[in-house]
Amino acid sequence: MPTQLFDLKDRIALVTGASRGIGEATARLLAEQGAHVVLSSRKQADLDAVAASIIAGGGKASAIAAHQGDSEALARLVTEIDQRFGRLDILVNNAAANPYFGHISDTPMGMVDKTLQVNVKGYFELAALASKLMQRNGEGAIVNIASINGVTPGPMQGIYSITKAAVINMTKAFARECAPWGIRVNAVLPGLTDTKFASALTTNQEMLDHFLPSIPLGRVAQPNEIAPAVLYLVSDAASYVTGTTLTVDGGFLS
Ligand SMILES: NC(=O)c1ccc[n+]([C@@H]2O[C@H](COP(=O)([O-])OP(=O)(O)OC[C@H]3O[C@@H](n4cnc5c(N)ncnc54)[C@H](OP(=O)(O)O)[C@@H]3O)[C@@H](O)[C@H]2O)c1
Numbered sequence: 496m497p498t499q500l501f502d503l504k505d506r507i508a509l510v511t512g513a514s515r516g517i518g519e520a521t522a523r524l525l526a527e528q529g530a531h532v533v534l535s536s537r538k539q540a541d542l543d544a545v546a547a548s549i550i551a552g553g554g555k556a557s558a559i560a561a562h563q564g565d566s567e568a569l570a571r572l573v574t575e576i577d578q579r580f581g582r583l584d585i586l587v588n589n590a591a592a593n594p595y596f597g598h599i600s601d602t603p604m605g606m607v608d609k610t611l612q613v614n615v616k617g618y619f620e621l622a623a624l625a626s627k628l629m630q631r632n633g634e635g636a637i638v639n640i641a642s643i644n645g646v647t648p649g650p651m652q653g654i655y656s657i658t659k660a661a662v663i664n665m666t667k668a669f670a671r672e673c674a675p676w677g678i679r680v681n682a683v684l685p686g687l688t689d690t691k692f693a694s695a696l697t698t699n700q701e702m703l704d705h706f707l708p709s710i711p712l713g714r715v716a717q718p719n720e721i722a723p724a725v726l727y728l729v730s731d732a733a734s735y736v737t738g739t740t741l742t743v744d745g746g747f748l749s
Contacts, residue, residue, distance in 0.1 A: 498732075499731070500730055500731050500732040501528055501726060501727075501730045501731075501732055502528060502529055502730075502731075503525055503528040503529045503530035503584075503585070503726075503729070503730065504528075504529035504530075505529070505531075506529070506530045506531070506584035506585055507530070507531050507533065507576065507580045507582055507583050507584050507585070508522075508525045508530040508531070508532045508533065508584060508585035508586075508587065508729070509532075509533045509535065509572075509573075509576060509583060509585065509586050509587070509621075509625065510522040510525065510532055510533070510534060510535070510587040510589060511535045511536065511561075511563055511587065511588060511589050511590040511621065512535075512536050512563070512589040512590030512591065512640075513532070513534035513535060513536055513542065513545060513589070514534065514536040514538060514541035514542050514544075514545055515541070515545075515690065515691060516688070516690035516691060516692060516718050517589060517640060517685060517688060517690060517718045517721045517722065518534075518536070518587070518589040518590065518640075519545055519718065520717075520718035520719045520721065520722040521587055521589065521718075521721070521722040521725045521726075522534050522545065522549070522556070522587075523545075523549060523554075523722070524719070524722040524723065524725070524726050525585065525587075525725075525726060525729070526549045526552075526554035526555060526556055527554065528726060528730070530555070530584075530585065531555035531556070531557070531580070532549065532554070532555070532556045532557075533556075533557045533558075533559060533576055534546055534556060534557070534558045534559070535558075535559050535560065535561050535572060535590070536560065536561075536590055537560060537561075537562050538560065539558065539560040542558035542559075542560060543558050545558070546558040557579070559572055559575055559576075563590040563591070563592075563613045563617035563618075563621070564592070564609070564612040564613040564616070564617050566616075566620055569617065569620050569621050569624060570620075570624060572621075573621070573624040573625060573628060576628070577628055582628065582629075582631070582632050583625055583628040583629055583635065584629070584632070584634070584635055584636070585635070585636050585637075585638075585729045586621060586622065586625040586629075586635070586636075586637045586638070587637075587638050587640065587725055587729070588617075588618040588621055588622060588637065588638070588639045588640060588662075589640040590613070590617070591613060591614045591640070591655075591658075591692075592609055592610055592612075592613040592614060592655075593610070593652065593655040593692065594606050594609055594610060595610070595652075595654060595655070596651050596652060596695065597651055598651065598653075599651075599653030599654070602653060602654050606654065607654050610654045610655055610658050611654075611658060614655070614658035614659070614661075614662065615658050615661045615662065615665070618639055618662055618665060619665060622637055622639070622665070622669050622680070625637060626669065626673050626676065626678055629673075629676065629677075629678050630673075630676040630677075630678070632677075633676065633677045634677040634678065635673075635676075635677065635678040635679075636678070636679045636680075636681075636728065636729040636730075636733075637669065637673075637678065637679070637680040637681070638680075638681055638682065638683055638725050638728045638729055639662050639665065639666050639680070639681075639682045639683075640662075640682070640683055640685065640721075640725075641659045641660075641662040641663050641666070641682045641683065641684050641740065642655075642656070642659040642684055642685060643684050643685070643686050643742065643744045643747055643748055644656035644659050645658075645659030645660040645661075645662060645663045645684060646660070646663070646684065646742075646748055647748065659684075662682060663682055663684075663740055666680055666681060666682040666738065666740070667738045670737045670738030670739075671738060674737055674738075679728075679733065679734075679736065679737040680737055680738065681728045681733070681736060681737060681738065681739050681740070681741065682739075682740045682741070683721065683724045683725055683728065683740070683741050683742075683743060684740050684741065684742040684743065684744065684748075685716060685721045685743050685744065686710065686715075686716055686742075686743065686744025686745050686747045686748075687706060687710070687715045687716065687744075687747075688715060688716040688717070688718060688720075688721055689715050689716065689717055689718070690718055693715075697715055703715075709747060710744070710745040710746065710747050711745060711746030711747070711749065712745035712746055713745070714745065715745075716743065716744075716745060720743065721743050724741045724743045727741070728741060
Protein backbone atom coordinates (compact mmCIF):
# COMPACT_ATOMS: atom_id res chain seq x y z
CA MET A 496 0.00 0.00 0.00
CA PRO A 497 1.46 3.42 -0.92
CA THR A 498 2.28 5.75 1.95
CA GLN A 499 -0.31 8.35 2.93
CA LEU A 500 2.28 10.45 4.75
CA PHE A 501 2.37 13.13 2.05
CA ASP A 502 -1.38 13.15 1.38
CA LEU A 503 -2.87 16.67 1.79
CA LYS A 504 -6.46 15.84 0.80
CA ASP A 505 -9.03 18.25 2.30
CA ARG A 506 -6.34 20.62 3.61
CA ILE A 507 -6.45 24.34 2.88
CA ALA A 508 -3.02 25.75 2.06
CA LEU A 509 -2.12 29.43 1.62
CA VAL A 510 1.04 30.05 -0.43
CA THR A 511 2.30 33.61 -0.86
CA GLY A 512 4.38 34.59 -3.87
CA ALA A 513 2.61 31.80 -5.73
CA SER A 514 2.45 33.35 -9.19
CA ARG A 515 5.93 32.18 -10.21
CA GLY A 516 9.21 30.67 -9.01
CA ILE A 517 9.46 28.70 -5.77
CA GLY A 518 5.94 29.71 -4.64
CA GLU A 519 4.33 28.51 -7.86
CA ALA A 520 6.24 25.20 -7.80
CA THR A 521 5.22 24.70 -4.16
CA ALA A 522 1.57 25.52 -4.81
CA ARG A 523 1.46 23.09 -7.74
CA LEU A 524 3.03 20.30 -5.66
CA LEU A 525 0.70 20.83 -2.68
CA ALA A 526 -2.28 20.79 -5.08
CA GLU A 527 -0.99 17.54 -6.64
CA GLN A 528 -1.03 16.07 -3.13
CA GLY A 529 -4.71 16.99 -2.76
CA ALA A 530 -4.67 20.36 -0.97
CA HIS A 531 -6.91 23.25 -1.99
CA VAL A 532 -4.26 25.91 -2.54
CA VAL A 533 -4.98 29.60 -2.05
CA LEU A 534 -2.49 31.44 -4.22
CA SER A 535 -1.45 34.95 -3.27
CA SER A 536 0.90 37.66 -4.62
CA ARG A 537 0.37 41.22 -5.84
CA LYS A 538 -0.99 40.63 -9.37
CA GLN A 539 -4.42 39.01 -9.56
CA ALA A 540 -4.15 38.18 -13.30
CA ASP A 541 -0.93 36.19 -12.81
CA LEU A 542 -2.49 34.28 -9.91
CA ASP A 543 -5.64 33.56 -11.92
CA ALA A 544 -3.51 32.01 -14.68
CA VAL A 545 -1.72 29.66 -12.25
CA ALA A 546 -5.00 28.77 -10.51
CA ALA A 547 -6.67 28.00 -13.86
CA SER A 548 -3.78 25.75 -14.84
CA ILE A 549 -3.94 23.84 -11.52
CA ILE A 550 -7.71 23.41 -11.88
CA ALA A 551 -7.31 22.29 -15.52
CA GLY A 552 -4.94 19.59 -14.23
CA GLY A 553 -7.59 18.32 -11.80
CA GLY A 554 -6.41 20.23 -8.72
CA LYS A 555 -8.15 22.72 -6.44
CA ALA A 556 -7.03 26.35 -6.33
CA SER A 557 -8.21 29.88 -5.55
CA ALA A 558 -6.43 33.18 -6.16
CA ILE A 559 -6.51 36.16 -3.79
CA ALA A 560 -4.13 39.08 -4.38
CA ALA A 561 -2.41 40.74 -1.39
CA HIS A 562 0.76 42.75 -0.89
CA GLN A 563 2.97 41.00 1.71
CA GLY A 564 3.96 44.41 3.04
CA ASP A 565 0.40 45.68 3.56
CA SER A 566 -1.06 44.82 6.98
CA GLU A 567 -4.66 45.50 5.94
CA ALA A 568 -4.34 43.39 2.80
CA LEU A 569 -2.94 40.48 4.82
CA ALA A 570 -5.77 40.73 7.34
CA ARG A 571 -8.33 40.78 4.48
CA LEU A 572 -6.64 37.74 2.92
CA VAL A 573 -6.90 35.65 6.08
CA THR A 574 -10.46 36.85 6.79
CA GLU A 575 -11.52 35.84 3.28
CA ILE A 576 -9.97 32.38 3.74
CA ASP A 577 -11.84 32.03 7.04
CA GLN A 578 -15.14 33.08 5.41
CA ARG A 579 -14.71 30.82 2.36
CA PHE A 580 -13.23 27.69 3.96
CA GLY A 581 -13.71 28.11 7.72
CA ARG A 582 -10.18 26.81 8.32
CA LEU A 583 -6.54 27.05 7.34
CA ASP A 584 -4.22 24.07 7.61
CA ILE A 585 -1.02 25.22 5.90
CA LEU A 586 0.74 28.56 5.42
CA VAL A 587 3.81 28.93 3.21
CA ASN A 588 5.28 32.39 3.81
CA ASN A 589 7.27 32.82 0.59
CA ALA A 590 6.84 36.28 -1.01
CA ALA A 591 9.87 38.44 -0.32
CA ALA A 592 11.64 41.58 -1.50
CA ASN A 593 15.31 42.12 -2.31
CA PRO A 594 15.34 45.66 -3.75
CA TYR A 595 18.95 46.64 -3.01
CA PHE A 596 22.21 45.16 -4.29
CA GLY A 597 25.33 47.01 -3.15
CA HIS A 598 27.63 47.78 -0.26
CA ILE A 599 25.77 47.45 3.04
CA SER A 600 26.94 50.89 4.25
CA ASP A 601 25.35 52.59 1.23
CA THR A 602 21.91 51.01 1.72
CA PRO A 603 19.22 53.71 1.37
CA MET A 604 17.03 53.71 4.50
CA GLY A 605 13.93 53.47 2.31
CA MET A 606 15.25 50.12 1.04
CA VAL A 607 15.92 49.01 4.62
CA ASP A 608 12.31 49.83 5.53
CA LYS A 609 10.86 48.09 2.47
CA THR A 610 12.89 44.91 2.95
CA LEU A 611 12.02 44.71 6.66
CA GLN A 612 8.35 45.49 5.96
CA VAL A 613 7.84 42.67 3.44
CA ASN A 614 10.33 40.02 4.60
CA VAL A 615 10.01 40.36 8.37
CA LYS A 616 6.83 42.23 9.30
CA GLY A 617 4.81 40.63 6.49
CA TYR A 618 5.94 37.10 7.41
CA PHE A 619 5.31 37.85 11.10
CA GLU A 620 1.82 39.26 10.55
CA LEU A 621 0.74 36.41 8.31
CA ALA A 622 2.14 33.78 10.68
CA ALA A 623 0.33 35.45 13.60
CA LEU A 624 -2.99 35.69 11.74
CA ALA A 625 -2.72 32.15 10.35
CA SER A 626 -1.78 30.62 13.69
CA LYS A 627 -4.93 32.09 15.29
CA LEU A 628 -7.05 30.48 12.57
CA MET A 629 -5.19 27.16 12.87
CA GLN A 630 -5.54 27.24 16.66
CA ARG A 631 -9.30 26.82 16.27
CA ASN A 632 -8.74 23.39 14.68
CA GLY A 633 -5.94 22.44 17.04
CA GLU A 634 -3.49 21.78 14.21
CA GLY A 635 -1.57 23.41 11.40
CA ALA A 636 1.78 23.76 9.69
CA ILE A 637 3.66 26.91 8.77
CA VAL A 638 6.75 26.99 6.56
CA ASN A 639 8.75 30.18 6.19
CA ILE A 640 10.96 30.42 3.13
CA ALA A 641 14.20 31.90 4.45
CA SER A 642 17.53 31.58 2.60
CA ILE A 643 21.11 30.39 2.96
CA ASN A 644 21.81 34.14 3.16
CA GLY A 645 20.14 34.05 6.57
CA VAL A 646 23.06 31.91 7.76
CA THR A 647 25.91 33.39 5.72
CA PRO A 648 25.20 36.91 4.39
CA GLY A 649 25.18 37.11 0.61
CA PRO A 650 27.71 39.59 -0.82
CA MET A 651 26.14 43.00 -1.50
CA GLN A 652 22.82 41.69 -0.10
CA GLY A 653 23.22 42.83 3.50
CA ILE A 654 19.75 43.98 4.47
CA TYR A 655 18.10 41.08 2.60
CA SER A 656 20.37 38.61 4.42
CA ILE A 657 19.56 40.25 7.76
CA THR A 658 15.82 39.81 7.14
CA LYS A 659 16.34 36.14 6.29
CA ALA A 660 18.28 35.63 9.55
CA ALA A 661 15.30 37.22 11.31
CA VAL A 662 12.98 34.76 9.58
CA ILE A 663 15.02 31.83 10.94
CA ASN A 664 14.72 33.17 14.50
CA MET A 665 11.05 34.03 13.94
CA THR A 666 10.48 30.41 12.90
CA LYS A 667 11.88 29.15 16.20
CA ALA A 668 9.92 31.68 18.27
CA PHE A 669 6.60 30.80 16.61
CA ALA A 670 7.44 27.08 16.82
CA ARG A 671 7.93 27.21 20.58
CA GLU A 672 4.84 29.29 21.35
CA CYS A 673 2.46 27.66 18.84
CA ALA A 674 3.41 24.05 19.67
CA PRO A 675 0.80 23.89 22.47
CA TRP A 676 -1.83 24.77 19.82
CA GLY A 677 -0.78 21.78 17.65
CA ILE A 678 0.94 24.00 15.10
CA ARG A 679 4.37 23.17 13.69
CA VAL A 680 6.56 25.97 12.30
CA ASN A 681 9.67 25.34 10.21
CA ALA A 682 11.84 27.09 7.63
CA VAL A 683 13.28 26.09 4.28
CA LEU A 684 16.59 27.66 3.27
CA PRO A 685 16.99 27.55 -0.50
CA GLY A 686 20.31 28.11 -2.16
CA LEU A 687 20.66 29.93 -5.46
CA THR A 688 17.54 29.02 -7.46
CA ASP A 689 16.69 29.71 -11.09
CA THR A 690 13.87 32.28 -10.73
CA LYS A 691 13.16 35.89 -11.70
CA PHE A 692 14.18 36.89 -8.16
CA ALA A 693 17.74 35.63 -8.70
CA SER A 694 18.00 36.33 -12.42
CA ALA A 695 20.58 39.10 -11.90
CA LEU A 696 22.88 36.35 -10.62
CA THR A 697 21.77 33.33 -12.66
CA THR A 698 21.87 35.08 -16.05
CA ASN A 699 25.23 36.78 -15.48
CA GLN A 700 28.12 34.48 -16.48
CA GLU A 701 30.62 36.45 -14.40
CA MET A 702 28.40 35.98 -11.30
CA LEU A 703 27.88 32.28 -12.06
CA ASP A 704 31.63 31.77 -12.45
CA HIS A 705 31.97 33.31 -8.98
CA PHE A 706 29.17 31.32 -7.28
CA LEU A 707 29.20 27.87 -8.92
CA PRO A 708 32.59 26.72 -7.54
CA SER A 709 31.18 27.15 -4.00
CA ILE A 710 28.18 24.89 -4.73
CA PRO A 711 29.31 21.23 -4.41
CA LEU A 712 26.57 20.02 -6.79
CA GLY A 713 27.93 22.57 -9.28
CA ARG A 714 24.66 24.13 -10.45
CA VAL A 715 21.78 26.32 -9.34
CA ALA A 716 18.50 24.74 -8.17
CA GLN A 717 15.25 24.61 -10.10
CA PRO A 718 12.12 25.77 -8.18
CA ASN A 719 10.67 22.24 -8.29
CA GLU A 720 13.72 21.04 -6.32
CA ILE A 721 12.81 23.37 -3.41
CA ALA A 722 9.08 22.58 -3.31
CA PRO A 723 9.44 18.95 -2.04
CA ALA A 724 11.19 20.25 1.09
CA VAL A 725 8.11 22.37 1.81
CA LEU A 726 5.82 19.41 1.13
CA TYR A 727 7.76 17.28 3.62
CA LEU A 728 7.53 19.92 6.35
CA VAL A 729 3.78 20.58 5.95
CA SER A 730 2.92 16.87 5.68
CA ASP A 731 2.26 14.20 8.30
CA ALA A 732 5.72 12.82 7.48
CA ALA A 733 7.09 15.70 9.59
CA SER A 734 4.64 15.30 12.48
CA TYR A 735 7.47 15.49 15.06
CA VAL A 736 9.42 18.26 13.31
CA THR A 737 9.11 21.84 14.48
CA GLY A 738 11.39 24.84 14.95
CA THR A 739 13.95 23.58 12.48
CA THR A 740 15.51 24.66 9.21
CA LEU A 741 15.80 22.50 6.13
CA THR A 742 18.58 23.64 3.81
CA VAL A 743 18.25 22.89 0.09
CA ASP A 744 21.39 24.38 -1.38
CA GLY A 745 23.38 21.80 -3.34
CA GLY A 746 25.79 21.63 -0.41
CA PHE A 747 26.73 25.35 -0.33
CA LEU A 748 26.59 25.64 3.49
CA SER A 749 28.34 22.30 4.09
N1 LIG B 1 15.68 32.45 -6.09
C1 LIG B 1 16.65 32.28 -5.19
O1 LIG B 1 17.85 32.12 -5.51
C2 LIG B 1 16.29 32.25 -3.73
C3 LIG B 1 17.27 31.79 -2.83
C4 LIG B 1 16.96 31.76 -1.47
C5 LIG B 1 15.72 32.14 -1.04
N2 LIG B 1 14.78 32.58 -1.94
C6 LIG B 1 13.49 32.98 -1.40
O2 LIG B 1 12.48 32.28 -2.08
C7 LIG B 1 11.26 33.04 -2.04
C8 LIG B 1 10.64 33.10 -3.42
O3 LIG B 1 11.54 33.68 -4.31
P1 LIG B 1 11.59 33.28 -5.86
O4 LIG B 1 13.02 33.15 -6.18
O5 LIG B 1 10.66 32.18 -6.16
O6 LIG B 1 11.08 34.66 -6.52
P2 LIG B 1 10.19 34.98 -7.82
O7 LIG B 1 10.27 33.88 -8.81
O8 LIG B 1 10.62 36.34 -8.23
O9 LIG B 1 8.71 35.02 -7.24
C9 LIG B 1 8.37 35.96 -6.26
C10 LIG B 1 6.89 35.84 -5.98
O10 LIG B 1 6.56 36.71 -4.90
C11 LIG B 1 5.57 37.65 -5.34
N3 LIG B 1 5.83 38.91 -4.66
C12 LIG B 1 6.92 39.70 -4.77
N4 LIG B 1 6.82 40.75 -3.95
C13 LIG B 1 5.64 40.62 -3.31
C14 LIG B 1 4.96 41.40 -2.33
N5 LIG B 1 5.47 42.53 -1.86
N6 LIG B 1 3.75 40.96 -1.90
C15 LIG B 1 3.21 39.84 -2.37
N7 LIG B 1 3.81 39.05 -3.29
C16 LIG B 1 5.00 39.45 -3.75
C17 LIG B 1 5.72 37.68 -6.88
O11 LIG B 1 4.52 38.07 -7.53
P3 LIG B 1 4.13 39.63 -7.80
O12 LIG B 1 5.38 40.28 -8.31
O13 LIG B 1 3.01 39.57 -8.77
O14 LIG B 1 3.70 40.14 -6.46
C18 LIG B 1 6.02 36.22 -7.14
O15 LIG B 1 4.83 35.46 -7.09
C19 LIG B 1 11.64 34.40 -1.43
O16 LIG B 1 11.33 34.39 -0.07
C20 LIG B 1 13.16 34.45 -1.59
O17 LIG B 1 13.76 35.26 -0.62
C21 LIG B 1 15.03 32.64 -3.27
